[in-house]
Amino acid sequence: MVDLPGTAGGGLEAVMAERPAAGHRSVPHTADVRIEAWAPSRERCVVEAVAATVGNFAEVSGVLPTASVRFRAGPGPDADLLVAVLDEVVYLIDTAGRLPVAAQVEAGDGSLDVRLAMVDADRVELVGAVPKGVSLHELWFGREGAGWSCSVTIDV
Template identity: 40%
Template sequence: MPRQRRRRRPLHAADLRIEAWAPTMHACFAGAVGALAESILGPGRPPVSATVRFDVRGDNPSALLDAVLRRVISFLPRHNAIATTAEVVRTETGLRVRCELVDAGAVVLPGPIPKGVSRGSVLCERTDLGWWCAAGIDV
């Protein structure tokens, strides 16, 4: 199985595309959250200021990833915080996610500020080598 990998690249001037690969779906989702954090913060990691847990529901892996990313993006305007990591586990009704947060006010943000997930842009699928996911992020 491949190690967890992630990548980010611009779609065009107002969007960003994140991708992640991992042996499991849950690790792939964690990689997507990490790719989003890198796009906002750059390669460095400020100290963790808090942790948060939340649950999401969805009918399929793409819908679950979409729900996770939307929730993570909402931390910036609601709590002035950026999720840097995620631990994802399955529940009876969906997923439980635990994220480490950094205080956005304590860092100079070198990257674009995400505003949301681009409609219809989230893909998540099993491959011969594990899982792959991608999402378009509106900035």
């Protein structure tokens, strides 16, 4: 299982020059939350996007999971798979009152097999607006250099 790591913000040049092999950050956006994530693999990039989504509204470091959820996203194009995973995270927060503290993503046959380690929302400190959806506007997910990156707007 991969813990949901965080990265520090900064100027784009500093991030590109010093960013770790995998990570995520929030970038300024007028009304919603814009996240960027990157990693050596497509699956790890999705894990980072989940971490960025959750990290924008909850402090989950050190919180132990109390349940897990498994689901399959896809099959479909890579960007659709990313949206499907993030949509499921938002759905679980909204309907079950639970959010992921860790994620594992594995490639399936044109799909993604996802396992989320979950905790009840009342067990974490909320630090921002809870997400309401994933926007398709200016969505990006694909190869970048030797790895993968994505950029997503989260509706709050």
